[in-house]
Amino acid sequence: MLLGVNIDHVATLRNARGGIDPDVLTAARICKDVGAESITTHLREDRRHIKDADVRAIRLLPKTRLNLEMAMTDEMQQIALDVKPDAVCIVPEKRQELTTEGGLDVAGQLDRAIAFVKPLVESGIEVSMFIDPDISQVSAAYKTGAQFIELHTGQYSEYFGTEKEEEVFQSLKGAAIFAQSLGLKVNAGHGLNYENVKRMHEIPDLVELNIGHSIIARAVFVGLAQAVKEMKELVEE
Numbered sequence: 001m002l003l004g005v006n007i008d009h010v011a012t013l014r015n016a017r018g019g020i021d022p023d024v025l026t027a028a029r030i031c032k033d034v035g036a037e038s039i040t041t042h043l044r045e046d047r048r049h050i051k052d053a054d055v056r057a058i059r060l061l062p063k064t065r066l067n068l069e070m071a072m073t074d075e076m077q078q079i080a081l082d083v084k085p086d087a088v089c090i091v092p093e094k095r096q097e098l099t100t101e102g103g104l105d106v107a108g109q110l111d112r113a114i115a116f117v118k119p120l121v122e123s124g125i126e127v128s129m130f131i132d133p134d135i136s137q138v139s140a141a142y143k144t145g146a147q148f149i150e151l152h153t154g155q156y157s158e159y160f161g162t163e164k165e166e167e168v169f170q171s172l173k174g175a176a177i178f179a180q181s182l183g184l185k186v187n188a189g190h191g192l193n194y195e196n197v198k199r200m201h202e203i204p205d206l207v208e209l210n211i212g213h214s215i216i217a218r219a220v221f222v223g224l225a226q227a228v229k230e231m232k233e234l235v236e237e
């Protein structure tokens with residue numbers, strides 16, 4: 001499996017003091033240099049962490065794969081078509097949430113999702129829909145023309161180590177296998193850490209895991225390069 005490192009919280013720390021430290025671009029470079037296959041950033045509507053200039057600067061880093069998470073809005077579609085990240089992941093977004101809560105309801109807005117995805121795919125961007133492990137959402141994501149889904153592992157992470165773990169894990173695995181049977185490629189992410197990430201190897205053919213908070217949190221104690229290296233070892237086959 002490949003590792004995408006979400007560096008949003010480097011920007012959260014930077015913005016806390018309104019200055020330039022810690023530098024997001026340096027963080028992206030370090031992650032890439034120690035083997036992260038993608039740099040993932042979420043450009044939120046309220047720009048609470050990553051800013052437009054960060055996305056554009058990361059895009060210019062040589063040999064760096066940029067995965068842009070964004071809401072299904074006209075503004076974000078324009079930015080994606082202009083910046084041309086390697087991949088976009090379409091996520092739901094509520095202003096007041098602390099982090100992305102729940103997957104995108106693709107089934108409930110299928111026509112809009114189809115229209116949103118089309119120009120992105122036509123411009124050569126890989127499109128992924130961030131959805132809950134729910135068969136109807138997987139089917140809807142397939143109908144949008146997106147090549148990927150990213151399965152929301154939030155519930156799995158929340159119930160990891162409890163008696164509900166197996167049930168939520170099996171629904172993730174089932175959703176992944178169903179998506180692959182349709183021809184979708186499957187990523188996963190949200191709430192993954194150095195412990196619960198290990199079971200992702202039990203899900204066949206996952207392409208990439210996108211992990212942010214646990215890596216940036218560990219980086220406070222061991223440094224970013226070491227934190228990414230440790231996660232990469234766990235994610236690699």
Ligand code: PXP
Nearest residue numbers: 100130189190191210211212213
């Ligand atoms: N994938 C998606 C689509 C997300 O929205 C997020 C959070 O921004 C992540 C992965 C990473 O989640 P975490 O920070 O909990 O590792």
